[in-house]
Amino acid sequence: xxxxxxxxxxxxxxxxxxxxxxxxxxxxxxxxxxxxxxxxxxxxxxxxxxxxxxxxxxxxxxxxxxxxxxxxxxxxxxxxxxxxxxxxxxxxxxxxxxxxxxxxxxxxxxxxxxxx
Amino acid sequence: xxxxxxxxxxxxxxxxxxxxxxxxxxxxxxxxxxxxxxxxxxxxxxxxxxxxxxxxxxxxxxxxxxxxxxxxxxxxxxxxxxxxxxxxxxxxxxxxxxxxxxxxxxxxxxxxxx
Numbered sequence: 001x002x003x004x005x006x007x008x009x010x011x012x013x014x015x016x017x018x019x020x021x022x023x024x025x026x027x028x029x030x031x032x033x034x035x036x037x038x039x040x041x042x043x044x045x046x047x048x049x050x051x052x053x054x055x056x057x058x059x060x061x062x063x064x065x066x067x068x069x070x071x072x073x074x075x076x077x078x079x080x081x082x083x084x085x086x087x088x089x090x091x092x093x094x095x096x097x098x099x100x101x102x103x104x105x106x107x108x109x110x111x112x113x114x115x116x
Numbered sequence: 117x118x119x120x121x122x123x124x125x126x127x128x129x130x131x132x133x134x135x136x137x138x139x140x141x142x143x144x145x146x147x148x149x150x151x152x153x154x155x156x157x158x159x160x161x162x163x164x165x166x167x168x169x170x171x172x173x174x175x176x177x178x179x180x181x182x183x184x185x186x187x188x189x190x191x192x193x194x195x196x197x198x199x200x201x202x203x204x205x206x207x208x209x210x211x212x213x214x215x216x217x218x219x220x221x222x223x224x225x226x227x228x229x230x
């Protein structure tokens with residue numbers, strides 16, 4: 001079974017440009033999460049989808065970030081326009097069962113975003 | 117508010133020595149606790165999790181952790197370090213009603229030397 005995949009693995013862009021990150025969860029997983037790790041600090045929650053609906057987007061830093069999950073499958077995270085402080089590693093995770101707190105979240109390898 | 121503190125951003129041990137990575141949490145409600153490991157160029161992998169059953173939890177690769185409510189701790193241990201254990205380790209907490217959102221510590225990078 002394929003794990004969580006993320007694309008691209010690395011992205012280098014100029015300040016003010018737009019970048020779109022993609023996450024493909026494990027097939028059949030209804031829960032999809034985005035996290036971010038900035039400059040060696042702790043990994044922080046961004047948002048949570050249940051199927052195609054946003055369950056919790058309390059961690060989204062500002063309105064320059066837009067997350068979508070088309071048809072409850074893959075998800076995209078768009079940053080527009082990118083700022084220097086957006087640099088970091090963006091992780092996606094998925095889990096199988098809705099509203100069971102103990103379900104394991106499976107993480108992708110992350111996308112390393114560098115904004116110059 | 118819930119939070120996680122990992123003492124020591126870098127830990128170095130000799131091969132064959134005890135590994136002890138410290139994690140303390142703050143939570144106003146009963147927590148669920150996790151340890152994840154990240155090897156170079158890979159995603160986070162679950163080592164073990166505490167879900168209010170046994171307080172001593174055994175995970176993969178010989179790791180275990182003990183939940184101590186009185187100390188609000190969930191330290192990770194392994195009796196004998198192996199070179200392949202070199203990685204970054206993350207402690208995380210979630211809680212009932214939190215919709216599975218994980219709150220992470222800052223991570224501890226473990227180095228194992230011969």
